[in-house]
Amino acid sequence: MTLRTRLLLGYGYLIALLLLSVGTAAFNSQRVARNVQVVVQNNLVSLSAAVAMLDQIERQDSATLVGLMQRSEPTEMTAAEEDFEKALVQARSAAMTDDDIAMLKNLQENYEVYRKARDELLRSIPRSRTRPTTSRCSACSRS
Numbered sequence: 001m002t003l004r005t006r007l008l009l010g011y012g013y014l015i016a017l018l019l020l021s022v023g024t025a026a027f028n029s030q031r032v033a034r035n036v037q038v039v040v041q042n043n044l045v046s047l048s049a050a051v052a053m054l055d056q057i058e059r060q061d062s063a064t065l066v067g068l069m070q071r072s073e074p075t076e077m078t079a080a081e082e083d084f085e086k087a088l089v090q091a092r093s094a095a096m097t098d099d100d101i102a103m104l105k106n107l108q109e110n111y112e113v114y115r116k117a118r119d120e121l122l123r124s125i126p127r128s129r130t131r132p133t134t135s136r137c138s139a140c141s142r143s
Helices: 003-070 076-094 098-124 138-142
Strands: none
Touching: 003 076, 003 098, 076 098
């Protein structure tokens, strides 16, 4: 074997190794891209669930204020609670790590505390729809 043949075989071997490493890198980058896409999709689902839960908490807060001002049972409260629960289930389905699951469990426990406090507040006020009567002074009623 001549020196030229040996050099060509060496270069050929190096080019084959280079092509093999480039092919492996391309394959692995495709796998990473798919995994990143799954993570991003789950994060989008979690984010939309978090926004939905925040909106439902705001609806419940508004319904609580309406209930306090009108001294009547807020009608929008039940729908907001159901929508919050749906968003919580959606967030649980997108949870990927143990930390996510623990955080959602903590959120559920704190939400139950919030609901109990809100229900106690709404039960503590009288539920009459009548407005307080104003008494007239005796001088006003004579005229």
